[in-house]
Amino acid sequence: MGFKEYSFQDLLSNIVDNRGKTCPVTDSGIPLIATNCIKNDSLYPVYEKIRFVYDETYQNWFRGHPEPEDIIFVCKGSPGRVAWTQNPVPFCIAQDMVSIRANKDLVLPKYLFALLRSPKTQKKIEDMHVGSLIPHFKKGDFKNLYLNIIEDKVIQQKIGDIYFSFCEKIESNRQINQTLEAMAQAIFKSWFVDFEPVKAKIAVLENGGTEDDANLAAMQAISGKTADQLATLKTQHLDQYQQLHHTASLFPTAMQTTELGEIPAGWQVKSLDAVAHYQNGLALQKFRPEDENDFLPVVKIAQLKKGFTDGEEKASPNINPSCIIDDGDVIFSWSGSLVVDIWCGGKAALNQHLFKVTSEDYPKWFYYYFTKHHLDEFQRIAQAKAVTMGHIKREHLKQALCAVPANDLIRNLGIRIQSQLDKAIASRLENRTLTELRDTLLPKLLSGELQISTKDAR
Secondary structure (H helix, E strand, C coil): CCEEEEECHHHEEEEEECCCCCCCCECCCEEEECHHHCCCCCCCCCCCCCEEECHHHHHHHCCCCCCCCCEEEECECCCCCEEECCCCCCCEECCCEEEEEECCCCCCHHHHHHHHHCHHHHHHHHHCCECCCCCECCHHHHHHCEEEEECCHHHHHHHHHHHHHHHHHHHHHHHHHHHHHHHHHHHHHHHHCCCHHHHHHHHHHHCCCCHHHHHHHHHHHHHCCCHHHHHHHHHHCHHHHHHHHHHHHCCCCCEEEECCEEEECCCEEEEHHHHCEEEECECHHHCCCCECCECEEEECHHHHHHCCCCCCCEECCCCCHHHEECCCCEEEECECCCEEEECCCCCEEEECCEEEEECCCCCHHHHHHHHHHCHHHHHHHHHHCCCCCCECCHHHHHHCEEEECCHHHHHHHHHHHHHHHHHHHHHHHHHHHHHHHHHHHHHHHHHCCCCCCCCCCC
16 A cells, blocks of 8 residues: 655645635525534534525625535644535635635545544644644644655545445534434423413313314324324324324322412422432542542543543542433533533543432433523523622532422323433444544554555446
8 A cells, every 4th residue: 555745735636715804794595604613523614603604795795606525624722623515515705714625636635534533633724723822733834744645546445435424424413313302302492381271271172172172273283293194004004193192191280389380280399409400520630530540531621511421530439429411411510611411432431510310219301401592591690790700509409499290190191292302322432432433443544554455446
């Protein structure tokens, strides 16, 4: 297998560069992605806190436009981060980033993308950063970055395809996970916050309908189906219809006045800290491992937001078991960036400023989604009192109220929500395995340590 070294600039046929200043933006129009949208754990740009530009601005302001198979390359802030462009390209790019196009006479686009994502190339770019506060890697420095590439285009294609197959599966799983999570959260809000099935029943009964009519209205509220669609479901999938009817029948037909406001009759009002136990983590700098080969990775707020440990800090495995977390645990950062998530990054030690959330009385989905339900208010409280790092106190958990049905009703109603949540967790765990395998294989493929057969491709 032959290798040859080229400058990064020589490997490019075109560079789309925006002007070095912010263009006029609007609240709608063509998405304008910025550097925060480019993440090395996502194949495509992430539409996060994006702005927009009018079509006229797009046509007149920009020097060029990204094309399919271009690579978005970040030059400032987090230099070296890259993302792939879809077909068609639905966005334009802001300053501090460029869209680069592979010189196909030398390198294939997917192979170049994999090469740029490799730890070796990322380290080279990091070593060439300038600027201590805001690192940047100038377009003029492209000629000084040298990359060793495999000359055989067939091998390039295979390496690019292998890397992409992993990335696309991970991206697909992420989208499935987001859909499942959104569905479960929407169901929870409808049933336990907005009480839509109960209100549907009450409306029917107040208009002189029967109990069967009320149940049918609740079934429509639960499933989003019309009466005609439910009739078809009854004919074609009786078991599903009966399960839906059973779920609808569990909701009461009246409301009661409480300190939380109007909630379903027979339900109780409980504080969040009565629904679940919020175990704070430890100041783990006091619990360093005695044996460098026997340790737990530390999870702080940054690791929770990323979804995985980075090995930057290690703790003794002999800490309080209540401060050890594992896959499937609900974690809530109550200081700084307030986030609630289900941890899927493996066994780890929980640092202070994060809660491990558990309950002996209620299922995971119940306290997870109720904690998420109150998150906006918690974030408001933290922001209002922020000096250096906003936070909430335990008293705020006590002030956060929840409408709680009887346990047998929770068990029956939770089957659907729990199923969605379990699938989402399984998808995330699969992504962790795929990511680890992809990132282990890539350096071996690029270095030639792992040989690829080219017989089938010639």
